[in-house]
Amino acid sequence: MEPSSGTGPEKRPTVDLVKDRNGTDQILLQNPRGASVKISLHGGQVLSWKTDKGDELLFNSTKANLKPPHPVRGGIPICFPQFGTRGSLEQHGFARNKMWLVENNPPALPSFDSTGKAYVDLVLKSSDEDTMRIWPYSFEFHLRVSLALDGNLTLISRVRNINSKPFSFSIAYHTYFSISDISEVRLEGLETLDYLDNMHDRERFTEQGDALTFESEIDRVYLNSKDVVAIFDHERKRTFLIKKEGLPDVDSRFVAVVWNPWEKKARALTDLGDDEYRHMLCVDGAAIEKPITLKPGEEWTGKLHLSLVLST
Numbered sequence: 673m674e675p676s677s678g679t680g681p682e683k684r685p686t687v688d689l690v691k692d693r694n695g696t697d698q699i700l701l702q703n704p705r706g707a708s709v710k711i712s713l714h715g716g717q718v719l720s721w722k723t724d725k726g727d728e729l730l731f732n733s734t735k736a737n738l739k740p741p742h743p744v745r746g747g748i749p750i751c752f753p754q755f756g757t758r759g760s761l762e763q764h765g766f767a768r769n770k771m772w773l774v775e776n777n778p779p780a781l782p783s784f785d786s787t788g789k790a791y792v793d794l795v796l797k798s799s800d801e802d803t804m805r806i807w808p809y810s811f812e813f814h815l816r817v818s819l820a821l822d823g824n825l826t827l828i829s830r831v832r833n834i835n836s837k838p839f840s841f842s843i844a845y846h847t848y849f850s851i852s853d854i855s856e857v858r859l860e861g862l863e864t865l866d867y868l869d870n871m872h873d874r875e876r877f878t879e880q881g882d883a884l885t886f887e888s889e890i891d892r893v894y895l896n897s898k899d900v901v902a903i904f905d906h907e908r909k910r911t912f913l914i915k916k917e918g919l920p921d922v923d924s925r926f927v928a929v930v931w932n933p934w935e936k937k938a939r940a941l942t943d944l945g946d947d948e949y950r951h952m953l954c955v956d957g958a959a960i961e962k963p964i965t966l967k968p969g970e971e972w973t974g975k976l977h978l979s980l981v982l983s984t
């Protein structure tokens with residue numbers, strides 16, 4: 673990027689390798705305006721997403737266990753190749769517990785405009801024996817995390833079948849949004865949709881009425897969710913927009929998972945403070961209901977796009 677004229681030199685986006693307190697490698701993306709994203713190689717997981725004023729937008733539990741192979745209670749863990757307990761693997765699959773690698777020469781992503789963006793490419797491959805033992809398929813999962821000039825965060829996933837037989841998978845971006853208070857926020861974009869209620873053996877119900885508000889535990893998979901879902905946080909004067917895109921033929925498979933453990937379940941989770949459930953809401957862009965099947969050589973691309981709207 674060339675320095676701009678008149679207003680002094682334009683800063684460049686930066687990508688740095690940093691260490692956390694435990695000496696674990698993390699990637700720090702910074703855009704020219706000072707917004708930032710921190711990513712852990714453990715789980716290929718976004719841990720932090722901050723505005724240019726330094727406000728944290730993702731919830732992270734004060735009791736989160738950051739040591740591999742524990743999944744981290746906060747940020748954006750990636751559930752792959754299984755969501756929840758819908759299969760024989762560990763809860764939410766193995767991807768969130770594995771070490772990912774930084775990829776210097778990822779396969780070309782032709783539609784990506786890199787202008788002003790700080791981004792990094794990570795990869796998870798089915799190369800270790802442990803993974804092959806529990807999920808005997810050869811795959812590559814390429815993940816690009818990108819922070820735009822306006823502070824928007826995009827995760828682009830490409831899953832490739834490099835196996836000689838087909839395989840199926842589910843994927844969820846298990847996003848923990850930081851909110852003022854669970855009783856004060858509302859969620860729009862899921863009205864009138866059917867959902868499977870995980871608290872009632874995945875029984876199917878239809879959402880009624882207006883926006884969702886919260887007064888008890890919720891654990892639901894909303895089917896065929898619209899392109900944009902919004903979390904309104906009146907007290908913090910901010911709105912999160914969650915947008916997801918897939919290839920045309922898999923669009924209808926996108927769902928939105930909504931989860932908050934509420935008081936009783938929060939007490940049972942050792943990596944969540946007793947009252948912390950009040951300050952988090954998980955809304956995941958996901959493909960779960962109808963898993964995605966890839967034939968040998970095929971690739972699937974899915975995008976999660978997160979943005980913030982501030983009100984005065």
Ligand SMILES: O=P(O)(O)OC[C@H]1O[C@@H](O)[C@H](O)[C@@H](O)[C@@H]1O
Pocket residue numbers: 743756763764846870891892929931954
């Ligand atoms: O404790 P975990 O494995 O991170 O899972 C947390 C929650 O994740 C949600 O996505 C699931 O719908 C819940 O059923 C689950 O309890």
